[in-house]
Amino acid sequence: MAEIHLSHLTKQFPGGLVAVNDFELVIPDGSFVALLGPSGCGKSTTMNMISGLEKPTSGEIYFDKQPITKLPPGARTVGFVFQNYAIFTHMSVAENISFGLRVSKPRPPAAEIDRRVGDIADVLGLRGMLDRNASRLSVNDMQKVALGRSMIVDPAIFLLDEPFSNLDAAFRAYMRAELKRIQHEIEQTMVYVTHDQVEAMSMADHIAVMDAGRLQQYGTPDELYNAPANRFVAGFVGSTQMNFLPATLTLGEQGAGNGRSLTLGIRPENVLLVAPGAAGATLAGKVNLIEPLGAKDVIHLDVAGHGVRVVGVPGQRPRVGDNVGLVFDPDRQLLFDDETDLAVEA
Amino acid sequence: MASVRLENVTVRFGAVAALNDVSLAIDDGEFVAVLGPPGAGKTTLLRTIVGLEKPESGAVFADDENITEMYPGDRDIAIMFQNLALYPDRNVYDNLAFPLKQARTPKAEIKRRVADTAAVLHIDHLLKRKPGKLSGGERQRVALGRAMVRNPRVLLLDEPLSALDALLRLEMRVELKRLQRDVHRTLVYVTHDQIEAMSMPDRVAVLGSGVIQQVDTPENVYHRPANQFTATVVGSPPMNFVPCTFGTSDGVVRVVHPDFSVRVLSTTSAPGAIVDGASCVLGVRPEDVQIGTGNGGAPASVFVTEPLGGETVVDLHLGGLVVKALTPPALAPAPGSDVRVSFDPRRLHVFDAATGAAVVSAGGADGVFEVEGPSIG
Numbered sequence: 001m002a003e004i005h006l007s008h009l010t011k012q013f014p015g016g017l018v019a020v021n022d023f024e025l026v027i028p029d030g031s032f033v034a035l036l037g038p039s040g041c042g043k044s045t046t047m048n049m050i051s052g053l054e055k056p057t058s059g060e061i062y063f064d065k066q067p068i069t070k071l072p073p074g075a076r077t078v079g080f081v082f083q084n085y086a087i088f089t090h091m092s093v094a095e096n097i098s099f100g101l102r103v104s105k106p107r108p109p110a111a112e113i114d115r116r117v118g119d120i121a122d123v124l125g126l127r128g129m130l131d132r133n134a135s136r137l138s139v140n141d142m143q144k145v146a147l148g149r150s151m152i153v154d155p156a157i158f159l160l161d162e163p164f165s166n167l168d169a170a171f172r173a174y175m176r177a178e179l180k181r182i183q184h185e186i187e188q189t190m191v192y193v194t195h196d197q198v199e200a201m202s203m204a205d206h207i208a209v210m211d212a213g214r215l216q217q218y219g220t221p222d223e224l225y226n227a228p229a230n231r232f233v234a235g236f237v238g239s240t241q242m243n244f245l246p247a248t249l250t251l252g253e254q255g256a257g258n259g260r261s262l263t264l265g266i267r268p269e270n271v272l273l274v275a276p277g278a279a280g281a282t283l284a285g286k287v288n289l290i291e292p293l294g295a296k297d298v299i300h301l302d303v304a305g306h307g308v309r310v311v312g313v314p315g316q317r318p319r320v321g322d323n324v325g326l327v328f329d330p331d332r333q334l335l336f337d338d339e340t341d342l343a344v345e346a
Numbered sequence: 347m348a349s350v351r352l353e354n355v356t357v358r359f360g361a362v363a364a365l366n367d368v369s370l371a372i373d374d375g376e377f378v379a380v381l382g383p384p385g386a387g388k389t390t391l392l393r394t395i396v397g398l399e400k401p402e403s404g405a406v407f408a409d410d411e412n413i414t415e416m417y418p419g420d421r422d423i424a425i426m427f428q429n430l431a432l433y434p435d436r437n438v439y440d441n442l443a444f445p446l447k448q449a450r451t452p453k454a455e456i457k458r459r460v461a462d463t464a465a466v467l468h469i470d471h472l473l474k475r476k477p478g479k480l481s482g483g484e485r486q487r488v489a490l491g492r493a494m495v496r497n498p499r500v501l502l503l504d505e506p507l508s509a510l511d512a513l514l515r516l517e518m519r520v521e522l523k524r525l526q527r528d529v530h531r532t533l534v535y536v537t538h539d540q541i542e543a544m545s546m547p548d549r550v551a552v553l554g555s556g557v558i559q560q561v562d563t564p565e566n567v568y569h570r571p572a573n574q575f576t577a578t579v580v581g582s583p584p585m586n587f588v589p590c591t592f593g594t595s596d597g598v599v600r601v602v603h604p605d606f607s608v609r610v611l612s613t614t615s616a617p618g619a620i621v622d623g624a625s626c627v628l629g630v631r632p633e634d635v636q637i638g639t640g641n642g643g644a645p646a647s648v649f650v651t652e653p654l655g656g657e658t659v660v661d662l663h664l665g666g667l668v669v670k671a672l673t674p675p676a677l678a679p680a681p682g683s684d685v686r687v688s689f690d691p692r693r694l695h696v697f698d699a700a701t702g703a704a705v706v707s708a709g710g711a712d713g714v715f716e717v718e719g720p721s722i723g
Contacts, residue, residue, distance in 0.1 A: 038511055168383055169540065173583035177661040177668065180650045202652030202659060225655035238655050241516060269656045289523055291545035294568035294581055295633045298545070300520060
């Protein structure tokens with residue numbers, strides 16, 4: 001187990017691309033942290049610098065306050081789980097899990113190896129299939145075996161690089177809860193790289209959102225969702241994207257910043273549809289399109305030339321072309337400065 | 347524009363039946379999504395319609411004309427592939443004009459058709475650019491335009507959005523739906539993404555292992571799944587399945603679980619479909635699982651919660667099972683806590699344990715099910 005500290009980490013590739021730019025992050029011992037961002041944001045490069053596969057251009061990496069930037073990957077005691085699980089299909093589940101111990105020097109006694117494999121199989125729910133050939137497993141069990149194989153050497157930290165991208169939707173939903181449970185049980189530091197905000201939100205204790213090589217926000221899922229630091233985070237987190245509408249700051253008196261250009265952000269589930277002209281309706285709009293998603297609808301409105309998405313209940317569905325009134329939940333409105341894109345106090 | 351019909355089509359690759367006795371009728375101007383996991387036979391279905399695969403048996407019709415033996419180029423059916431396949435050395439105009447030039451369309455006509463298509467797709471300002479200078483979404487529209495420009499009877503799209511990143515996908519979903527409403531093409535759309543299949547089309551054809559599982563509106567596929575397979579491919583997180591047994595005593599049909607039971611008040615299923623003591627599966631979607639702390643409902647414990655922002659997935663241990671519930675974040679219980687779980691009786695489904703076929707489905711109606719308290723003994 002270890003705390004990870006990335007201090008002013010910068011990676012510039014030959015050719016000038018700055019993939020990671022002055023990145024500062026402390027990952028507490030035993031926590032589950034997700035690195036989240038779109039492709040090309042620098043999250044995988046950051047992961048590769050933690051594991052030692054890439055060397056930073058500048059900055060320092062500490063495990064438990066010890067600088068490890070100059071250590072080769074093998075000396076860092078890092079467990080890796082990749083997207084393509086890379087298990088040995090000609091070996092049994094037990095042989096796959098024990099592999100790291102069997103090749104280590106000095107090799108632990110066989111009874112010790114068996115005990116450790118058994119413990120890990122219990123945590124992962126693989127106890128009943130230890131003798132099975134790995135090639136005969138389902139994909140989600142294969143991914144569990146890959147995780148077990150990295151657990152056996154008792155690494156200081158686990159790095160998981162988009163481990164669920166190859167699994168289908170139902171397995172992914174199942175593995176999300178499983179991995180979260182496993183992490184709670186083993187209490188190891190886990191760093192999880194993903195571009196999928198649902199995975200990051202659902203599993204991690206803390207999420208570091210990256211864009212263009214820079215840290216945008218580091219916070220709990222709740223903070224990211226309800227108090228995004230800037231417009232990028234606000235737009236990236238949430239499965240139906242936040243609505244952004246132009247606004248102008250008007251203060252009652254002649255205040256500083258009066259007339260400042262702002263953007264109002266409101267999530268689709270925080271807009272209520274009412275009859276047009278009803279009391280309390282802030283804006284009026286027209287229904288453009290309805291996307292039924294099963295449990296809910298996404299209703300697309302045209303509001304004075306701006307597209308606004310609203311989450312609707314399937315039972316109370318308006319019709320395309322209907323005129324409606326919009327009520328914004330006053331506690332859930334966010335404001336962003338148009339110059340800096342940063343969130344401002346309402 | 348045209349209707350398309352597959353009649354008892356079987357396509358075999360060696361011993362494997364990629365499509366097994368598939369019948370599907372698509373109306374003129376209709377938007378149908380074909381949804382299924384990888385390997386279900388979705389792409390084979392499209393390739394059979396366009397003529398790139400030849401059925402071993404069965405027939406394909408366009409506007410009631412049998413086109414099974416017709417050469418692909420003569421079918422007047424356009425297909426847009428996942429990888430777009432734009433000509434990188436030609437600008438947008440030439441990419442769009444290409445199919446028309448191949449068809450020896452007069453120059454003035456080409457000009458007019460390209461302009462019309464570009465206007466519909468909002469790419470009329472990009473005509474001089476080459477594909478390398480376009481964004482992902484713009485390239486997608488050009489590929490779509492090239493498939494549309496000849497005004498084919500039927501337009502087939504094979505996972506057109508899967509190469510795009512998440513935000514662009516949201517945008518293109520809305521664009522495609524708008525477009526189809528405006529141009530009214532017969533559109534067959536293949537996808538493994540249940541949100542795409544739910545949100546855009548008029549009807550969804552669910553395909554599994556080469557067999558059509560259900561063809562219905564998105565709402566009915568979601569609320570009245572024909573079988574367990576269909577119930578699993580739509581909805582996120584997927585529907586929970588709880589193994590139960592039928593109990594028929596005193597003329598009352600119950601679905602019995604050690605911790606609770608559900609009374610079936612009315613059923614349209616065939617007599618004999620429900621046998622006392624037979625295994626069945628109760629299906630309940632995560633948003634229809636209610637979590638309380640009172641005395642009602644079955645005892646369960648929370649082992650993990652997954653916040654998604656607008657809602658939270660609560661993973662519960664119920665008996666030996668994991669059941670997922672979807673709740674507003676403010677109502678999510680803490681991991682480790684003991685709770686009581688009940689189900690919305692208007693939203694339950696009962697499946698045959700052996701075949702997976704739906705036996706009773708509430709589909710949002712009252713009076714079909716009644717959930718009874720814990721442990722009737």
